[in-house]
Amino acid sequence: MEILTDIALRAHWFRSHEKAYHVSKDTMLTPAARDFIREHGITLIYEDSALEGQPEVEVSSVPESVKAVNQLPDAAESVGEPYKAMPMAAVPQGADHKPQYVNGETGEVLSVKPENMTHLHGNVLVPKTHPQIAFRGMLDSLEAKIMSLQVVASENGLHRLTDALDEVLAYVRQILSAEVLVKELGEIHLLGLDSAGLRYESHHIKEIYGIPHPMPEYRMGRICIGLNELRTFVRETELAAARAFQSGDTCTRPDIVEAMNRLSSVIYILFCRQLTGRWPGQQEPSEMKDFPGFLVEASGRHVHLTQQAIDVLFGENLHEKSPLSQPGQYASEERVRLVTAKGEIDNVVVLGPPRGAVQVEMSLTDARILGITIPVNLSGDLKGAADVILVGPKGIYNAVGSVIASKAHIHMTPEDARLYGVEDGDSVAVRLETERPVTIDDVIIRVSEKFSLAMHMDYDEANACSYKKGDMGYIIKKN
DSSP states (O other), X not given: OOEEOHHHHHHHHHHHOOSEEEEETTOEEOHHHHHHXXXXXXXXXXXXXXXXXXXXXXXXXXXXXXXXXXXXXXXXXXXXXXOOOOOOOOOOBOTTSOBOEEETTTOOEESSOOTTEEEEEXXXXXXXXXXXXXXXXXXXXXXXXXXXXXXXXXXXXXXHHHHHHHHHHHHHHHHHHHXXXXXXXXXXXXXXXXXXXXXXXXXXXXHHHSSOSOOOOGGGOHHXXXXXXXXXXXXXXXXXXXXXXXXXXXXXXXXXXXXXXXXXXXXXXXXXXXHHTOOTTOOOOTTOOOOOOEEEEEEOSEEEOOHHHHHHHHSSOOOEEEEOSSTTOEEEEEEEEEEOSSOEEEEEEEEESOOSSOEEEOOHHHHHHHTOOOOEEOTTXXXXXXXXXXXXXXXXXXXXXXXXXXXXXXXXXXXXXXXXXXXXXXXXXXXXXXXXXXXEEEEEEEEOTTOOSEEEEEHHHHHHTTOOTTOEEEEEEEO
């Protein structure tokens, strides 16, 4: 009798995507295998090994003769015959008909399985702290981490990444199966690459993705940082494998250790693909260049003040509350009210440090609330700016010619600008990979040694594309 698991089916599916699978007539399926067959429309082709020369039989659904493991029968069927269950490894019995276990470290025969021990293989028991048992636990945790990241990726509409992680998950289960069953692990083939291809791609990021080997940072967003965290856990699991299968100067399972090493490369490649937005087979505009992605931030309404305005409105200096993404910039504890003849907006944050001119930045929607017309300018350009009255706890300041809607822009260092092939003041088109992807055609490049790479847009633009914190943008052309 053979047992067909979803692990074997997934391996077959991801290798070939063929919808036919050969099984012997007495094969039993796990419930997960039945689900996988149904979900992927796989046809079982089974044959009776006892009847040589008989033609193969194709079955478009799971045949009755191929019973699901742990499937409970109807009451009528159970009369006189118990339902089939997953077969377990046979445990030898002594003369007293009690099971006999073997201590894998001492060779001692045991009739009772101690609580501090578990099965290594068959009736061989080892302490639960045994390196191979610890490695199995790491693989189990790795599966959980992969699935957790899949949930986040799926919720963010990242279907390519979700599917790729499904492929990774199936391979981790193959590794676990090969270890438990003491079977040779086949050649790795993930992301359309074999072992050599994975090694090459992970070592040639610049040539393939157009970026140097990226140093992870929080601005890359939740998904990329989640992939980096997954990569580090794969490395820890690889070390657990090395410890588990080291015997003197010899590695007893080089196939598994190599597989874990290549799995680390797989996660790193996925990290780079997600970061740059470059996926094999992706349909891209013909003018798209191979630029890496960058963090996108939505700027709410805020105020920049001169020291004179700060003194009038608050009677003391600003108090820093939290740093912003741009070095040296911060949100202060202070707030003001914006007032015009037709409306007002309360609790507007003041950003620091003080500047040389008062500037109020808001969305066009905010401007309608106040009944004013404002230009869409780069920060610092107050040409055509509207008037507003600022009200603070200590005074009132008439901010004439101060209100603008900030034009979407990307902050870059000179090094970033060289990488992207742009200069200060250039206009580029940016694709926003959000829940509702959009392209903003006229985004201005701003270059300074004081900047940190990030794109800024206002809340009208953010709402239009269903922006979430951590979303990425990609330059698709230079105007």
